[in-house]
Amino acid sequence: MAELTEKVRAFARERDWEQFHTPKNLAMALAGEVGELLAELQWLTPEQSATVMTDPDLGPRVRAEIGDVTIYLVRLADVLGIDLVEAATDKLAEAGRRYTVEAARGSADKINTKI
Amino acid sequence: MAELTEKVRAFARERDWEQFHTPKNLAMALAGEVGELLAELQWLTPEQSATVMTDPDLGPRVRAEIGDVTIYLVRLADVLGIDLVEAATDKLAEAGRRYTVEAARGSADKINTKI
Amino acid sequence: MAELTEKVRAFARERDWEQFHTPKNLAMALAGEVGELLAELQWLTPEQSATVMTDPDLGPRVRAEIGDVTIYLVRLADVLGIDLVEAATDKLAEAGRRYTVEAARGSADKINTKI
Amino acid sequence: MAELTEKVRAFARERDWEQFHTPKNLAMALAGEVGELLAELQWLTPEQSATVMTDPDLGPRVRAEIGDVTIYLVRLADVLGIDLVEAATDKLAEAGRRYTVEAARGSADKINTKI
Numbered sequence: 244m245a246e247l248t249e250k251v252r253a254f255a256r257e258r259d260w261e262q263f264h265t266p267k268n269l270a271m272a273l274a275g276e277v278g279e280l281l282a283e284l285q286w287l288t289p290e291q292s293a294t295v296m297t298d299p300d301l302g303p304r305v306r307a308e309i310g311d312v313t314i315y316l317v318r319l320a321d322v323l324g325i326d327l328v329e330a331a332t333d334k335l336a337e338a339g340r341r342y343t344v345e346a347a348r349g350s351a352d353k354i355n356t357k358i
Numbered sequence: 359m360a361e362l363t364e365k366v367r368a369f370a371r372e373r374d375w376e377q378f379h380t381p382k383n384l385a386m387a388l389a390g391e392v393g394e395l396l397a398e399l400q401w402l403t404p405e406q407s408a409t410v411m412t413d414p415d416l417g418p419r420v421r422a423e424i425g426d427v428t429i430y431l432v433r434l435a436d437v438l439g440i441d442l443v444e445a446a447t448d449k450l451a452e453a454g455r456r457y458t459v460e461a462a463r464g465s466a467d468k469i470n471t472k473i
Numbered sequence: 474m475a476e477l478t479e480k481v482r483a484f485a486r487e488r489d490w491e492q493f494h495t496p497k498n499l500a501m502a503l504a505g506e507v508g509e510l511l512a513e514l515q516w517l518t519p520e521q522s523a524t525v526m527t528d529p530d531l532g533p534r535v536r537a538e539i540g541d542v543t544i545y546l547v548r549l550a551d552v553l554g555i556d557l558v559e560a561a562t563d564k565l566a567e568a569g570r571r572y573t574v575e576a577a578r579g580s581a582d583k584i585n586t587k588i
Numbered sequence: 589m590a591e592l593t594e595k596v597r598a599f600a601r602e603r604d605w606e607q608f609h610t611p612k613n614l615a616m617a618l619a620g621e622v623g624e625l626l627a628e629l630q631w632l633t634p635e636q637s638a639t640v641m642t643d644p645d646l647g648p649r650v651r652a653e654i655g656d657v658t659i660y661l662v663r664l665a666d667v668l669g670i671d672l673v674e675a676a677t678d679k680l681a682e683a684g685r686r687y688t689v690e691a692a693r694g695s696a697d698k699i700n701t702k703i
Binding site for chain 1: 359361362365366369372373374375380381383385386388389392393395396399402403404405407408410411420421422424425426427428429431432434435437438439440442443445446447448449450453454457459462463
């Protein structure tokens with residue numbers, strides 16, 4: 244992950260694109276890529292989406308979109324000075340306190356909130 | 359990253375939420391979290407967004423949203439069997455072939471396409 | 474629609490919020506609201522989503538999110554000087570030429586592209 | 589607007605695409621189109637975005653994306669049985685009660701919440 248962060252940083256620096264990489268712009272770019280990912284999955288049933296990686300056309304496209312999303316998320320976190328894994332780990336711990344295993348199990352209501 | 363993936367997986371399994379975690383549903387959840395991130399940055403100027411982490415209110419909120427986005431991206435990649443870092447590294451290499459350093463430098467046009 | 478456009482315009486003007494309503498910012502706000510809409514539907518099956526308006530809790534929430542999305546779309550179009558209905562009608566005509574009824578009927582492939 | 593709704597409905601019916609047009613799927617398609625709109629604006633400054641319609645390349649592209657977003661929003665509202673203009677008008681009235689003119693004027697804090 245640290246290596247990827249450095250690669251994306253070098254990619255932007257070499258092309259003189261750092262000037263465009265404000266958090267606001269990068270968040271928009273991240274959302275744009277997530278939009279492309281949604282477009283690949285939008286007409287599939289949930290069941291079809293579960294086997295999408297076995298499709299010779301869709302599989303590589305989904306992987307490529309996941310790659311794009313990751314690039315912009317890594318770049319955004321780098322620009323903000325945030326450690327992605329730490330931020331996620333902290334948030335997961337907080338979610339664990341809010342949705343205890345006991346309360347959540349089998350509860351279709353509880354899942355209608357976010358992690 | 360591998361550790362985070364395993365933690366998120368355990369989080370879902372313990373709560374019996376795996377049934378909801380299809381790629382389609384998780385992509386929607388990812389997009390929902392990215393929407394919350396955008397909401398934190400939407401009225402800021404690009405310059406204000408560059409220093410958002412120094413704001414005592416906004417900084418932690420942005421970090422929390424980045425954490426949420428990461429959780430769902432990690433979970434989605436896990437369910438799809440995709441290695442996030444590899445997918446991003448491959449995509450970055452492909453982008454490097456499309457936008458060479460020579461062609462891209464100083465080009466405001468080129469940047470108006472995605473990485 | 475013209476009346477709604479004028480109401481949203483007056484809403485912004487009265488609060489001195491026009492300064493924040495650039496197309497860039499409004500597009501982010503629109504995306505943020507769409508994210509909230511996705512969050513309401515993300516864990517539902519497609520079948521459950523088809524009857525969401527009969528749910529006493531979810532129905533009004535979905536309607537409210539649709540209202541928010543519409544407000545920002547109307548405001549964005551107003552600021553850009555775009556007539557929403559004309560833009561959509563033109564795009565639909567173009568889509569009709571690309572996806573003819575004959576070619577599209579029963580084709581699960583074709584629908585995996587956008588309107 | 590009623591005419592557009594009917595046109596989009598006919599478009600889907602003629603192509604036998606109604607089967608794919610669940611609220612869940614349409615919300616994803618809407619988000620995908622909003623993602624394309626964001627992509628057109630992501631590297632522009634807010635000031636550049638304010639004059640985007642005068643750009644001979646970007647202007648028509650932005651208008652086309654606005655058209656796509658509108659098509660899916662109209663279709664989604666139709667499938668849900670929601671009147672878009674009414675839903676937006678109700679929400680705007682509610683927002684007016686929450687953010688009174690007196691409290692909101694000149695307040696950069698207040699705007700950091702949604703309409």
